[in-house]
Amino acid sequence: MEAQREWIERLEYDPIEFLGPERSLLPKLDRVRDCIGSLVGADPRDLAFVRNATDGVNAVLRSFPFSPGGEVVITNHGYNACNNAARYAAERCGKQPGGATVSVAELPFPIESNAQVIEAIDATLTSKTRLLLIDHVTSPTGLGLPVKELIELAHRRGVRVLVDGAHAPGMVPVDLSDLNPDYYTGNHHKWLCGPKTSGFLYVRRDWQHEVHPTTISHGANSPGLGKTPFLAEFNWVGTYDPTPILSMPTAIEFLCGLKEGGLAQLMRDNHALVLAGRDALLNALGCDPPAPADMLGSLASVPLPAERVGDGESANRLQRRIFHEHAIEVPIFLLKGTLPCLRISAQAYNSLDQYKRLADVLPLCLESERN
Ligand SMILES: Cc1ncc(COP(=O)(O)O)c(C=O)c1O
Incomplete structure (x- = not known):
């Protein structure tokens, strides 16, 4: 909170200089991007900042190139807001002939093993499935899902995977280079104890040209707002408060210093x-x-x-x-x-x-x- 207050003071002292992406905002965001990239095992160029995991999930779902007759698979342990976003995106596409549908994989609870999760999801994927939305850690039940195995399974079946890692960073190890998702979003304001409205969205390089923020802004035709067109779009979504993001290196350093290990x-x-x-x-x-x-x-x-x-x-x-x-x-x-x-x-x-x-x-x- 102290670090954020300092950032707020600096911002309000000279908002134009501070917030102008072409003035001094971009290098500040890039420094945080490096820090989050090393925390979650991702190339910083593949990480955009979002306000929260709901924002990240929406950006992916509402940009997703659903094909006619396509299907998105969600789970019954999924977060209601994100499952709503999947239904909304599919329904909008569903208005076209042969539009998209949503199927729900039923995970048991009580549960005995990861194998039950894999079985339930395997049984729900069909030849029409284009996207699987799974949580890294489920909200109602706190289960760490076997995301690596699920991503491998989905990829074998030609299905892309969006991982909702709202609870994961700071609670469980996250190594995106090992997990290999298509999309992954996480919150900084849960287990990393950052200020509220701070999270990241990872998008695999191949799909970055398709994914746009939920708010379309200058970045759509001003590539100079970031090192890549993808980053340019997410770096500026209208005037916003970047101080929750800028405080993250301090929050992470603090958490890392709490225990010897x-x-x-x-x-x-x-x-x-x-x-x-x-x-x-x-x-x-x-x-x-x-x-x-x-x-x-x-x-x-x-x-x-x-x-x-x-x-x-x-x-x-x-x-x-x-x-x-x-x-x-x-x-x-x-x-x-x-x-x-x-x-x-x-x-x-x-x-x-x-x-x-x-x-x-x-x-x-x-x-x-x-x-
Ligand atoms: C799995 C999951 N997704 C998304 C969210 C939403 O987080 P936020 O409100 O920060 O977007 C939560 C919140 O608990 C969650 O557990």
Whole structure:
């Protein structure tokens, strides 16, 4: 926050000099691009900045060259906003004869192995599928999907892959040179603890000429706004606040300095903490782990008894009760509209005591929910 405040001061001191892409903005963005590129194993020339993962997913979907009769595959664990973007893009194309459709791969939860994810997606891809949208870490269930295997599988079937990595950078290792996606978007403002409205969009060089930001601006006919036409378009999407992006090297340096083993150590510790927190909750609820530990990063969901939390209204009521009566912020929602789940997260500022306290109060809160 201090670093961002300094950037804001500098910007407001002389906005024209600071924000003018042809004056001093571009080299500042390029320095951050180098930093994010080394973090996620990508050539910086293939990385554009976006406001958030929703923005990145929309840019790809709304630029995608759907062919008549084409199909996009999403999953039932996908983030609602991004699944909506897929439906919107397909529907617009669907207005033309033989337009695009959306198919949903049903991933189980509770889940036993990566093989179940691969099977479910393999069974949903068809000869019409042009694009697969998968999460690196699923939002409702916190599952780290086997994205490398899924990308290989899709590529063998001639399908391009858009990975929604909203939660991944800073939570799990991300090496795009190894994963080899067609498109990958990630947030800086989640597990990298950057200021809000900061993320990146990677696009494989072959497809960059097709992908445009959701806001078309000067870059569409002013290639000088970036080192490539792709970067020129994303570097300027109208007047905006670049300070959340410019603060990222400071945020990353800070996170890397928290533990002797750097970011890798932080990720391991957060993973261990979320598992210990999950164990405390599972003990209190008397249930088995709903996902193997090696499918999790630093998010974990546990199912709640459906006879106590039967609908969305009761899930909201329980979440509000836990917050207002016990000062614990924890999301509770219905997966597939029927399975109530509670999701915990673990970051450097959390401790096991906090999850134990939640485990203590949860049965009591559930009991009063039934009454
Ligand atoms: C998988 C996934 N995609 C997209 C998003 C949206 O992130 P944002 O609101 O920063 O675009 C989230 C947020 O939790 C998410 O978990």
